[in-house]
Amino acid sequence: MDYPKSVPGVGLVNGQFVDEDPIAGKPGSLIPATWGNSVTQEVLSVVQAAGMTPNEASSNQLLGALRSSRLFSTAPQFDTGKAVATAEFVQRALGNHANAKSLIDTAQLTAADVGCAFGLGGTTAYTVTLPEVSSVPDGATLSFHCLSNSVITIASKAGAQICPQGAYLTSITINGGESAQLVKGYGVWTVHGTASLKYANAFGLQLATAGYQKLPSGLVFQWAVGGSDANGIMTISLPIRFQTAIVGGVADEGNPAGWSTGNTTVWAFDLAASTTSVAVARVRNVAASSVRPDPGIMGRILVWGK
Numbered sequence: 575m576d577y578p579k580s581v582p583g584v585g586l587v588n589g590q591f592v593d594e595d596p597i598a599g600k601p602g603s604l605i606p607a608t609w610g611n612s613v614t615q616e617v618l619s620v621v622q623a624a625g626m627t628p629n630e631a632s633s634n635q636l637l638g639a640l641r642s643s644r645l646f647s648t649a650p651q652f653d654t655g656k657a658v659a660t661a662e663f664v665q666r667a668l669g670n671h672a673n674a675k676s677l678i679d680t681a682q683l684t685a686a687d688v689g690c691a692f693g694l695g696g697t698t699a700y701t702v703t704l705p706e707v708s709s710v711p712d713g714a715t716l717s718f719h720c721l722s723n724s725v726i727t728i729a730s731k732a733g734a735q736i737c738p739q740g741a742y743l744t745s746i747t748i749n750g751g752e753s754a755q756l757v758k759g760y761g762v763w764t765v766h767g768t769a770s771l772k773y774a775n776a777f778g779l780q781l782a783t784a785g786y787q788k789l790p791s792g793l794v795f796q797w798a799v800g801g802s803d804a805n806g807i808m809t810i811s812l813p814i815r816f817q818t819a820i821v822g823g824v825a826d827e828g829n830p831a832g833w834s835t836g837n838t839t840v841w842a843f844d845l846a847a848s849t850t851s852v853a854v855a856r857v858r859n860v861a862a863s864s865v866r867p868d869p870g871i872m873g874r875i876l877v878w879g880k
Contacts, residue, residue, distance in 0.1 A: 578609040620645075651688065652711050671717065677702060682731075683716065685709045691717040694726045694748065701727040701745075707734040707758060714758040718769075720748045728754065735762040738770035746773070784813050792817075797876045798853065806857045806867030807844075808875070816850040816879040823848070823877035825855035841873055853877045 577591070578584050585592065585603035594602030617636050618628050624639035639645060648662040649655065659667075666672050672689030678696035682703045688710055694702070704716065707730065720726055729745035730736050736743050736756070746765060748754050754769035771777055776790040784798040800810040808825070825841035840858045847854040853875045857868045 578606050581606050581609070651685070652714075685714075688714040688716060691719070694718055694720045694722055696722050696726075697724065699724040699726065701729050703729050703731050704734070704736075704756065704763060706731050707761060707763065710758050712759045715755060717753070717755045718748060718767075719753045720750050720769075723750050725749055728756070730763060736765060737762050738765035739774035741773045743773075746770075780813055782813075784810075786813050792880045793878060794880065795876065795878045796853070797874065799872065799874050802857045802867075802869050802871045802873065804867070804869045806869055806871075808841075808855045808857065808871075808873050810853045810875055812851055812853055812877070818880045819850055820845060820848045820853065820877050820879040822879070823853060823855075823875060825857075825873055825875045843875065843877070848877070850879065 577586060577589055579586065579589065581604075583604065584606060585601055587603070591603040591605070592600075594600065621628050621635045621639045623645060624642040625644045626635055626639055626642070629635060646658065646660055648660045648666075649657055651666070653663075666689065671691040674691045674693070675687070676693045676695055678694075678700075680700045680702070683705050685705050687705065692702070702718070705714075718726075718728065726748050727745050728736070728748060733744055736746055738746055742762070746754070746769065748769040752769040753767040755766040756763045757766065758764075765773075774790075776788060778786075778788040780786050784796075786794055786796040788794050794814070794816060796812045796814065796816075798810040798812060800808045802808045823843040823845065825843045842856050842858070844854045844856055855873060855875055857871050857873060
């Protein structure tokens with residue numbers, strides 16, 4: 575839209591309309607019908623686009639149209655265009671969660687759930703499946719807080735990877751009181767929050783007959799079972815090597831009560847005889863009047879070190 579500069583004799587002065595000046599003998603500018611119609615149609619187009627019916631008697635319809643929700647609707651969730659953002663769009667894109675929902679049973683999430691904070695309740699275990707990773711943009715976030723006493727599984731769809739603390743998995747578990755925030759990036763779901771800690775190297779563990787549990791402080795607990803030799807000594811190789819040394823340990827009988835012919839079996843962990851990869855304990859069968867080595871006794875050792 576512009577002034578009718580191309581119309582001959584329209585009488586613009588400095589490119590704008592001027593009034594007639596009879597005293598000075600200056601004619602006023604003309605307003606061509608084409609130009610007047612164009613200006614009117616420009617205004618009507620905005621009014622009609624806002625869903626309003628033009629009213630000749632109204633003088634504020636253009637303002638009403640510019641303020642209407644029809645002209646300034648909130649763009650789709652992941653829109654990256656250059657359209658003007660509404661307050662709703664900006665609020666949704668801020669650090670606030672878009673919504674809050676509760677789950678108590680198996681659920682399949684979709685792209686529409688991105689930005690939500692989920693409370694995981696219920697009394698039985700179930701699985702929550704994440705949206706298809708290709709259906710959401712990088713930075714898409716889902717938050718979970720487990721309120722259940724049961725273990726809840728969060729699984730990917732179509733085998734996409736879930737990455738807590740550098741591990742690449744297709745599902746993770748979340749226990750009561752734990753929280754997890756999953757962020758999509760580079761084709762995987764990265765896990766933040768307390769639920770990811772158990773997958774960290776600092777909390778590494780092996781739950782088996784011979785196993786270990788690491789702690790972030792560097793302290794490591796290890797356990798194993800074995801039997802005493804002819805001298806009543808039990809020597810057991812540990813699942814992993816301590817980096818510095820064993821600093822303590824305990825040993826006990828691993829057999830049913832009374833296995834040792836009714837006498838009292840006493841185990842003593844031998845720190846001096848241990849290395850950073852082997853645990854040693856000594857067993858003594860305390861009879862009525864003697865203390866002697868007791869061979870062939872099965873026992874358990876728990877040791878800790880760094």
